[in-house]
Amino acid sequence: MNKSIFLRELRGNAIALLAWTAIITFLTTATMSLYSIFLENNVKIMAMISILPEGALQFKGVSNVNDLFSVLGFYSANNVIYMLVLGSIYSIVLSSNILLKEEYGRTAEYLLSWPVTRGQVFFSKLAVVIINILVINLVITVAGYISLETCKKEDYNVDAFLIISLFTLLLHFFFAALGLFMSVLVKKPRPITTLSIALVMVLYFIYTISNITPDLSWAGYVSPYKFIDLDVVNPAYRIDPVNILYFTVFPFLLIFSSLRIYLRKDIYL
Amino acid sequence: MSTPAIQISDLTRSYGRDRGIEKINLQVEEGEIFGFIGPNGAGKSTTIRVLLNLLFPTSGSAQIMGLDIVKDSKKIRSRTGYIPSEANPYPDMAAREFLSYSASFYGVPQAEKKITELMDVFDVEPGRKISNLSSGNRKKLSIIQSFLHSPGLLIVDEPTTGLDPLMQSRFFDLLRSENLRGMTVFFSSHTLSDVQMLCRRVAIIKEGSIINVEAIEALRKKQLKRIRIEFRDRVPDSLAGLQGMEKGVTVSGKAMEFIYAGDMSSLIAALSGKDIADMTVEEPSLEEIFMHYYN
Numbered sequence: 001m002n003k004s005i006f007l008r009e010l011r012g013n014a015i016a017l018l019a020w021t022a023i024i025t026f027l028t029t030a031t032m033s034l035y036s037i038f039l040e041n042n043v044k045i046m047a048m049i050s051i052l053p054e055g056a057l058q059f060k061g062v063s064n065v066n067d068l069f070s071v072l073g074f075y076s077a078n079n080v081i082y083m084l085v086l087g088s089i090y091s092i093v094l095s096s097n098i099l100l101k102e103e104y105g106r107t108a109e110y111l112l113s114w115p116v117t118r119g120q121v122f123f124s125k126l127a128v129v130i131i132n133i134l135v136i137n138l139v140i141t142v143a144g145y146i147s148l149e150t151c152k153k154e155d156y157n158v159d160a161f162l163i164i165s166l167f168t169l170l171l172h173f174f175f176a177a178l179g180l181f182m183s184v185l186v187k188k189p190r191p192i193t194t195l196s197i198a199l200v201m202v203l204y205f206i207y208t209i210s211n212i213t214p215d216l217s218w219a220g221y222v223s224p225y226k227f228i229d230l231d232v233v234n235p236a237y238r239i240d241p242v243n244i245l246y247f248t249v250f251p252f253l254l255i256f257s258s259l260r261i262y263l264r265k266d267i268y269l
Numbered sequence: 270m271s272t273p274a275i276q277i278s279d280l281t282r283s284y285g286r287d288r289g290i291e292k293i294n295l296q297v298e299e300g301e302i303f304g305f306i307g308p309n310g311a312g313k314s315t316t317i318r319v320l321l322n323l324l325f326p327t328s329g330s331a332q333i334m335g336l337d338i339v340k341d342s343k344k345i346r347s348r349t350g351y352i353p354s355e356a357n358p359y360p361d362m363a364a365r366e367f368l369s370y371s372a373s374f375y376g377v378p379q380a381e382k383k384i385t386e387l388m389d390v391f392d393v394e395p396g397r398k399i400s401n402l403s404s405g406n407r408k409k410l411s412i413i414q415s416f417l418h419s420p421g422l423l424i425v426d427e428p429t430t431g432l433d434p435l436m437q438s439r440f441f442d443l444l445r446s447e448n449l450r451g452m453t454v455f456f457s458s459h460t461l462s463d464v465q466m467l468c469r470r471v472a473i474i475k476e477g478s479i480i481n482v483e484a485i486e487a488l489r490k491k492q493l494k495r496i497r498i499e500f501r502d503r504v505p506d507s508l509a510g511l512q513g514m515e516k517g518v519t520v521s522g523k524a525m526e527f528i529y530a531g532d533m534s535s536l537i538a539a540l541s542g543k544d545i546a547d548m549t550v551e552e553p554s555l556e557e558i559f560m561h562y563y564n
Contacts, residue, residue: 002374003373004370004373004374008370012361105357105359105360106355106357107357107358107359108323109323109351109353109355109357110351110353110358110359110371110411110414112321112322112323113321113323113346113349113351113353114346114371114374114375115343115344115346115347115374115375116343116346116374117342117343264325266323266324266325267318267323267324268324269318269323
């Protein structure tokens with residue numbers, strides 16, 4: 001760890017963190033503010049939903065249409081796109097750039113000529129990625145909790161809310177690790193932001209397609225989204241150890257491999 | 270005997286099909302200003318980047334101040350300063366902020382005072398954002414950051430590119446004064462006049478290989494001579510293809526001019542009996558010496 005790099009990255013990424021946190025929090029709370037209107041118009045909404053294909057609900061992780069009328073079901077179904085997709089995009093963009101920008105910006109020629117090991121560079125930057133992801137998740141979770149408490153008409157399963165929040169965090173770590181891994185594989189230095197965003201979208205797309213197409217359900221296992229249980233209204237909702245294992249082992253392997261590669265990487269400028 | 274500042278042994282760096290550097294052997298003594306010359310693409314920057322461990326060697330080894338360039342890279346870099354050929358400091362930082370950031374890695378005592386002094390020497394505005402600076406001003410920042418920690422070895426890659434003559438002169442003065450205090454300088458350039466002005470010894474790199482390491486004076490005094498002969502009549506045909514006569518012979522009317530690398534008595538014998546009006550024998554410029562090796 002190097003204090004100078006750590007503090008610089010923390011400061012340098014503060015505005016983006018603030019912006020992304022504000023956007024996701026706003027979208028989450030704004031959506032939750034519609035919950036009471038949603039309940040008031042339940043007859044019309046049921047009529048509308050009944051004409052939708054079954055897959056359209058599964059697309060949002062809803063297994064039973066009545067789940068949408070519970071506050072947690074509504075939260076999960078409507079905010080998944082913001083927290084799981086936008087948050088993942090933020091995480092992968094942050095991590096895929098944090099090391100690579102020194103190469104395509106040609107600043108690595110200074111940084112790596114100063115007395116700092118590549119390991120220190122790697123861990124200082126990784127620490128900033130982890131802290132930023134923790135902050136954005138903490139704010140989203142608190143905002144989500146306040147929204148749920150404000151909008152609820154009856155009690156909901158707080159444990160289920162905490163579990164889905166935990167998996168959101170783990171998913172963001174997964175994409176951060178993937179972004180870091182992709183960035184150390186880049187030989188000719190150039191930004192990989194577009195590729196990173198596309199990867200999140202493709203993996204989410206694979207997951208949704210596998211959800212609505214029974215023949216392709218196996219393909220969903222390619223995507224980390226498959227390892228997040230969105231059925232929060234289910235009374236048996238609990239932490240699945242397999243999913244925890246998935247979100248522990250893969251990011252660890254990706255980060256470990258990234259470090260190994262970065263320590264021996266030729267820095268072409 | 271003191272440890273050489275730089276010791277390079279059979280150092281090779283390949284880029285697949287593209288040429289890198291091949292079996293480079295070099296020794297730079299402590300306290301000298303050593304020139305490293307060659308045209309663009311000859312392998313100068315690759316050599317420097319391998320020395321700084323930005324690139325890993327394919328084979329061979331190198332030590333800086335007795336330390337291995339791969340295993341002891343951090344230790345080496347704590348005692349080394351580096352001026353890259355292209356100055357691209359962090360564009361989001363202000364000039365002073367960049368220098369303070371650089372100094373923070375070395376733990377420079379009284380860093381801010383030193384930064385102020387050097388910014389004054391090079392006329393840099395401390396608050397200007399780097400993205401708004403000209404390439405010359407960015408170069409000045411590169412120079413300043415390399416001197417902040419009083420390095421034992423300074424590696425410079427085309428340091429004068431973008432600098433105006435006044436700043437070049439201040440930079441050279443700083444180099445000389447730090448060298449007098451014991452700093453070794455590895456001066457890579459294709460601007461031969463700079464090398465000629467500063468260095469005692471020089472290595473010439475061609476297509477990834479060192480083709481010669483010489484004292485600047487020895488290079489000049491090598492048998493190479495620039496010869497101009499003016500004949501009373503036309504230039505005799507018998508002189509064409511004389512052994513030792515370098516490429517690039519110019520003949521204009523009754524006069525001919527060429528670089529001669531052969532035995533002087535053979536030249537005199539060849540000229541004997543010719544009707545010569547005037548003849549000058551001069552030391553060639555470093556450029557001409559360099560072209561001789563490069564051809």
